[in-house]
Amino acid sequence: MGGVFTRLLQTVSWKQKIGVLMTGDAESGKTTILYHWVSGTCVTTSHTVGSNMETLERGDITFTFFDVGGEQRSRPVFQKTLCTNLVKYKKKGIVFVIDSCDRQWIKEAKDLLKDLLESDVLQNVPLLVYANKQDRSDAMSVEDITEAFELDSIKGRPLLVQGCCALTGSGIEGGLAWLADPNSSQDFKGLDPKDADQGEQMC
Numbered sequence: 001m002g003g004v005f006t007r008l009l010q011t012v013s014w015k016q017k018i019g020v021l022m023t024g025d026a027e028s029g030k031t032t033i034l035y036h037w038v039s040g041t042c043v044t045t046s047h048t049v050g051s052n053m054e055t056l057e058r059g060d061i062t063f064t065f066f067d068v069g070g071e072q073r074s075r076p077v078f079q080k081t082l083c084t085n086l087v088k089y090k091k092k093g094i095v096f097v098i099d100s101c102d103r104q105w106i107k108e109a110k111d112l113l114k115d116l117l118e119s120d121v122l123q124n125v126p127l128l129v130y131a132n133k134q135d136r137s138d139a140m141s142v143e144d145i146t147e148a149f150e151l152d153s154i155k156g157r158p159l160l161v162q163g164c165c166a167l168t169g170s171g172i173e174g175g176l177a178w179l180a181d182p183n184s185s186q187d188f189k190g191l192d193p194k195d196a197d198q199g200e201q202m203c
């Protein structure tokens with residue numbers, strides 16, 4: 001009887017499930033950020049071919065991340081992630097990762113972001129923008145990126161723009177808490193990595 005009850009408990013999950021699309025330009029640091037969340041360390045990554053799925057349990061939430069390699073953005077794999085996988089989640093999130101040093105990609109990235117935000121599957125879905133690689137001296141500031149990407153003009157969804165450095169993990173953690181509760185009045189921005197004590201790099 002006890003065994004039956006335990007099995008029943010295992011099959012019924014009260015955990016909230018959130019499906020998160022991770023995208024952005026090639027080599028912007030999506031996979032490094034993802035593994036920071038999943039393993040708590042900086043791992044050495046290689047180009048993501050197709051997409052990469054990881055699950056992370058935090059408290060009573062199960063996050064499922066769909067990390068789409070930057071070069072896949074116009075390919076069927078990208079549409080498949082949206083229409084086959086993400087669509088199944090009642091609660092969703094978008095993590096858009098920008099390489100803050102890559103000025104040449106801004107126009108293309110803006111178009112990609114615009115297309116994403118127009119997608120039916122992603123209407124009203126919270127958007128977390130990471131301005132990554134803030135450790136580099138040639139990085140654009142969060143303010144410059146906000147202006148260049150016209151992020152202030154995005155309406156109809158919760159938005160957080162966060163500077164970060166995926167190598168040290170600076171600025172990364174608050175994003176998860178925000179994805180869990182984007183409408184909270186809590187300040188998730190944390191320290192800008194340029195002002196913060198960067199500590200040892202993990203890689």
Ligand SMILES: Nc1nc2c(ncn2[C@@H]2O[C@H](COP(=O)(O)OP(=O)(O)OP(=O)(O)O)[C@@H](O)[C@H]2O)c(=O)[nH]1
Pocket residue numbers: 025026027028029030031032033045046047048049068069070071097132133134135136164165166167168203
């Ligand atoms: N300096 C610096 N390098 C970083 C940072 N984050 C990631 N990188 C490096 O950038 C390179 C690409 O990182 P990935 O995480 O593989 O990038 P990605 O966006 O997943 O790339 P694709 O899968 O090709 O789309 C790696 O060499 C990382 O070590 C950062 O914050 N600062």
Ligand SMILES: [Mg+2]
Pocket residue numbers: 030031032045046047048067068069070
């Ligand atoms: Mg990758």
